[in-house]
Amino acid sequence: MSSLGLLSWPGFIPDWIQRSRFHPWLMGLILIASLLAIPVFCILLSVFLDSGDVWQHLYETVLVSYILNSLALVSGVGFLVLSLGIIPAWLVTMYKFPGRKILSWALLLPMAIPAYIIAYTYTGMLDVAGPLQIMLREFFAWEYGDYWFPEVRSLGGAIFMLALVLYPYVYLLSRAAFIEQSLCVLEVSRTLGCGPFRSFYKVAIPLARPAIIAGLSLVMMETLADYGTVQYFGVATFTTGIFRTWFGLGSSVAAAQLAVVLLMLIMLVVILEAWSRQQARYHHTSNRYSKLIRKPLRGVPGSIATIACVLPVAFGFVIPAVQLFIWARQTWSDVIDKEFFALIGHSVELAAIASVTAVLLTLFIAYGKRLFSNPLTSFIVRFLGMGYAIPGTVIAVGVLIPFAWLDNSVDAWMRLHMGVSTGLLFSGTIFALIFAYLVRFLPVSLNAVDAGLSKVRPSMDEAGRSMGLNAGNILRKIHVPMLKGSILTAALLVFVDVLKELPATLILRPFNFNTLAIRTYELANEERLAEAASPALAIVLVGIIPVIILSRSISRSRTGHD
Amino acid sequence: MTNTLELRDVSVAIEERPIINSLSFSLEKGEIACLLGPSGCGKTTLLRTIAGFERPTTGEVWLESRLVSDEHIMVPVEDRKVGMVFQDYALFPHLNVKDNIAFGLQQMNSNERKARVEEMAELLEVSSFLNDYPHRLSGGQQQRVALARAIATRPNVLLLDEPFASLDIELREQIAKEMRTVLKANGVTAILVSHNQMEAFAMADTIGVMRDGALLQWDNAFTLYHRPVCTYVADFVGDGVFLPGKVINSTNVETELGIINGGQSHGFAFDDEVIVLIRPDDIIHDDSSGMQAKVQDKAFRGAEFLYTLALESGLQVLTLVPSHHNHALDESIGIRLEIDHLVVFPAQ
Numbered sequence: 001m002s003s004l005g006l007l008s009w010p011g012f013i014p015d016w017i018q019r020s021r022f023h024p025w026l027m028g029l030i031l032i033a034s035l036l037a038i039p040v041f042c043i044l045l046s047v048f049l050d051s052g053d054v055w056q057h058l059y060e061t062v063l064v065s066y067i068l069n070s071l072a073l074v075s076g077v078g079f080l081v082l083s084l085g086i087i088p089a090w091l092v093t094m095y096k097f098p099g100r101k102i103l104s105w106a107l108l109l110p111m112a113i114p115a116y117i118i119a120y121t122y123t124g125m126l127d128v129a130g131p132l133q134i135m136l137r138e139f140f141a142w143e144y145g146d147y148w149f150p151e152v153r154s155l156g157g158a159i160f161m162l163a164l165v166l167y168p169y170v171y172l173l174s175r176a177a178f179i180e181q182s183l184c185v186l187e188v189s190r191t192l193g194c195g196p197f198r199s200f201y202k203v204a205i206p207l208a209r210p211a212i213i214a215g216l217s218l219v220m221m222e223t224l225a226d227y228g229t230v231q232y233f234g235v236a237t238f239t240t241g242i243f244r245t246w247f248g249l250g251s252s253v254a255a256a257q258l259a260v261v262l263l264m265l266i267m268l269v270v271i272l273e274a275w276s277r278q279q280a281r282y283h284h285t286s287n288r289y290s291k292l293i294r295k296p297l298r299g300v301p302g303s304i305a306t307i308a309c310v311l312p313v314a315f316g317f318v319i320p321a322v323q324l325f326i327w328a329r330q331t332w333s334d335v336i337d338k339e340f341f342a343l344i345g346h347s348v349e350l351a352a353i354a355s356v357t358a359v360l361l362t363l364f365i366a367y368g369k370r371l372f373s374n375p376l377t378s379f380i381v382r383f384l385g386m387g388y389a390i391p392g393t394v395i396a397v398g399v400l401i402p403f404a405w406l407d408n409s410v411d412a413w414m415r416l417h418m419g420v421s422t423g424l425l426f427s428g429t430i431f432a433l434i435f436a437y438l439v440r441f442l443p444v445s446l447n448a449v450d451a452g453l454s455k456v457r458p459s460m461d462e463a464g465r466s467m468g469l470n471a472g473n474i475l476r477k478i479h480v481p482m483l484k485g486s487i488l489t490a491a492l493l494v495f496v497d498v499l500k501e502l503p504a505t506l507i508l509r510p511f512n513f514n515t516l517a518i519r520t521y522e523l524a525n526e527e528r529l530a531e532a533a534s535p536a537l538a539i540v541l542v543g544i545i546p547v548i549i550l551s552r553s554i555s556r557s558r559t560g561h562d
Numbered sequence: 563m564t565n566t567l568e569l570r571d572v573s574v575a576i577e578e579r580p581i582i583n584s585l586s587f588s589l590e591k592g593e594i595a596c597l598l599g600p601s602g603c604g605k606t607t608l609l610r611t612i613a614g615f616e617r618p619t620t621g622e623v624w625l626e627s628r629l630v631s632d633e634h635i636m637v638p639v640e641d642r643k644v645g646m647v648f649q650d651y652a653l654f655p656h657l658n659v660k661d662n663i664a665f666g667l668q669q670m671n672s673n674e675r676k677a678r679v680e681e682m683a684e685l686l687e688v689s690s691f692l693n694d695y696p697h698r699l700s701g702g703q704q705q706r707v708a709l710a711r712a713i714a715t716r717p718n719v720l721l722l723d724e725p726f727a728s729l730d731i732e733l734r735e736q737i738a739k740e741m742r743t744v745l746k747a748n749g750v751t752a753i754l755v756s757h758n759q760m761e762a763f764a765m766a767d768t769i770g771v772m773r774d775g776a777l778l779q780w781d782n783a784f785t786l787y788h789r790p791v792c793t794y795v796a797d798f799v800g801d802g803v804f805l806p807g808k809v810i811n812s813t814n815v816e817t818e819l820g821i822i823n824g825g826q827s828h829g830f831a832f833d834d835e836v837i838v839l840i841r842p843d844d845i846i847h848d849d850s851s852g853m854q855a856k857v858q859d860k861a862f863r864g865a866e867f868l869y870t871l872a873l874e875s876g877l878q879v880l881t882l883v884p885s886h887h888n889h890a891l892d893e894s895i896g897i898r899l900e901i902d903h904l905v906v907f908p909a910q
Contacts, residue, residue: 182650187646191645191717193666193668193669206656207654207656
């Protein structure tokens with residue numbers, strides 16, 4: 001047990017409890033982890049259940065297409081995000097060109113748009129009645145059917161949509177890796193006879209490879225988890241399949257079994273990510289960084305660099321955001337009414353409850369890990385961290401199954417003994433929703449707070465103690481001021497993630513309980529894309545907050561380089 | 563004999579700020595030179611200009627009788643055949659030792675490449691860890707790999723940027739000597755950048771002392787020490803003090819320590835006010851001497867003491883004395899002068 005921890009001081013907690021295996025704090029950690037593990041556990045258990053002939057039916061009809069579509073989606077998106085992410089990352093790190101400073105953070109903006117919203121927007125812009133095709137027809141005097149136009153609502157379209165909003169993961173991580181590389185390594189390669197391009201792919205890319213793969217695996221997880229885009233585009237994948245099996249075929253067991261297959265795919269990606277992070281430790285080139293002097297690019301090369309960085313921002317953020325704004329202006333007099341404010345109210349309510357709960361749990365967990373640094377606590381933290389990899393659809397199914405069972409059992413017991421029917425106590429309530437959000441988004445706040453807490457080094461506690469502060473004073477005068485920022489960041493990140501979340505909310509929400517995300521989804525599915533713009537725009541605007549947090553923390557941590 | 567490397571009036575500016583001012587020197591094949599100077603004097607910039615990472619604003623750089631840099635011409639780094647060893651060695655962390663050494667040998671076929679890697683590994687004694695990755699190596703091992711990688715390509719000139727700065731201080735001189743042996747045995751022309759004169763003395767045939775982007779003196783170690791061209795070089799290289807004096811005739815100067823005869827003309831006129839460089843080895847401790855000085859400070863150096871002595875006027879001189887002469891502070895001891903090289907500068 002750590003003797004450095006704040007609460008391990010004599011007197012604060014009796015020594016025998018301190019050394020006991022059943023310390024209440026440890027028990028609490030185990031309890032939280034077990035509760036949050038229930039959904040995945042239930043999903044995995046479904047393997048042993050019999051789903052009757054539904055599984056056989058799925059196997060014979062759609063399973064292969066789910067697998068093929070998911071693989072095509074993952075590889076297509078993966079390929080696109082590599083070029084969309086790495087090239088701008090390299091350019092803004094190594095060169096000076098017009099607009100570099102703004103572009104270096106603007107490249108993160110597409111993160112603010114959920115994939116389903118960009119999908120609705122481009123569909124509205126590019127379909128037969130959309131502005132682009134109308135313009136083409138007027139300009140060339142074509143009639144409908146005279147010309148070929150790519151269909152956005154297709155597998156290819158889904159690949160482009162997802163890549164446009166997910167490339168920032170690769171951009172972010174590869175840029176961090178490029179900045180960390182010692183410039184000397186590239187220069188050595190030049191003196192050994194490699195030109196700039198050869199040096200890029202023989203030295204810079206291999207060195208950044210672990211970071212690039214880590215970014216790529218995050219993109220793959222998000223792609224596999226996507227529901228909104230593939231549902232709207234009619235691409236049959238696991239997430240839509242789980243939905244259809246549950247609500248269409250009415251088989252919760254078969255839906256859970258599909259989820260198991262999806263989880264296995266995601267497990268592969270998680271392993272890939274863990275492995276690449278392991279590798280990254282050995283790829284540090286130097287502790288001695290010379291100041292990066294960016295090479296100026298002028299004239300044609302400068303313009304090409306600017307264009308290469310502007311394109312992802314334009315297609316991933318500016319164009320869809322402007323289109324949303326135009327639609328919102330056309331329709332908001334109809335859309336913004338009492339009902340719209342109720343949507344905002346519901347969204348904020350859910351997001352606020354989830355973020356406050358997440359932060360409180362996170363503080364409990366993070367301090368638990370600090371006080372009892374042993375294999376069990378670090379396993380619990382790592383285990384909880386994996387929640388982010390689990391698609392919302394899967395979590396929703398995993399929450400619904402045990403809660404429904406609980407409701408039925410309570411109801412049966414009450415009817416038997418009290419003669420009253422309790423109906424749905426847990427499922428179909430906000431409680432179930434919040435629980436699902438915690439499983440998925442607790443890792444987000446855990447990361448943020450853990451990073452902050454690790455900056456409060458144990459020696460600072462000891463220094464405070466040596467100056468006569470007691471435990472309460474140390475918390476108040478050292479920990480709270482140092483952690484404030486990370487706690488706020490954690491709360492904001494969870495807030496925004498919950499606000500954007502679609503599939504879990506869709507499945508678990510109470511009857512007729514609408515949020516901004518749900519309303520956007522419903523309007524889009526009724527082909528009322530222009531009306532969907534107002535709630536969508538609200539989500540995008542809120543989504544910009546984490547982008548600002550992110551770019552600020554980057555520029556602060558790399559003051560030596562920027 | 564043609565020069566392997568020649569710089570003619572090279573000036574360099576980085577982001578409009580002048581770093582190197584009209585600097586010239588040349589190196590013969592197999593010669594090892596050291597650019598010596600405090601940090602910020604431009605020595606690393608000069609090295610990078612030779613490598614081709616910086617472009618001179620004026621002047622020319624010639625490598626093997628080929629003009630590689632001037633205001634208009636800029637041969638790319640990769641076409642210059644220069645080897646470079648960086649301060650942090652800059653080994654490729656994703657490649658093992660063998661592949662690091664082979665990195666520059668793309669043009670060779672695989673048999674030649676293998677033979678060359680083995681030859682280098684043997685030369686620099688890295689054969690036992692050829693398959694290890696850089697993060698597993700000690701600083702000294704990394705440095706030998708970096709050197710092997712740089713000279714495997716048989717570069718026209720090898721550039722070493724503070725190659726000993728990352729090593730333990732005790733190791734530096736010994737490794738510098740070993741490196742010199744390797745380079746000399748293979749006829750490698752090399753330029754080393756350092757702020758440490760001991761490294762320079764151990765490695766280089768010729769040393770260039772730099773200050774503020776200018777080359778003050780380009781000579782061997784002995785000449786730098788005994789015949790510095792200016793007070794800056796005299797001060798930067800070795801210990802010593804300046805004693806004020808007056809010129810008596812074309813060879814003699816009178817100082818508080820008496821009349822010093824340099825044996826050759828010092829070039830100053832009668833009655834000129836001058837200062838004379840007195841090295842610690844110019845003053846001999848001699849109990850029988852009538853000239854006395856008081857011990858003000860002493861530093862134990864193992865075999866000898868470096869005493870700081872105060873003359874009657876209060877002026878200080880230094881002397882190296884075998885360490886069995888252990889004198890107390892404030893004790894007066896006998897000294898005499900034994901000056902082989904009279905170094906005179908105008909009084910400031």
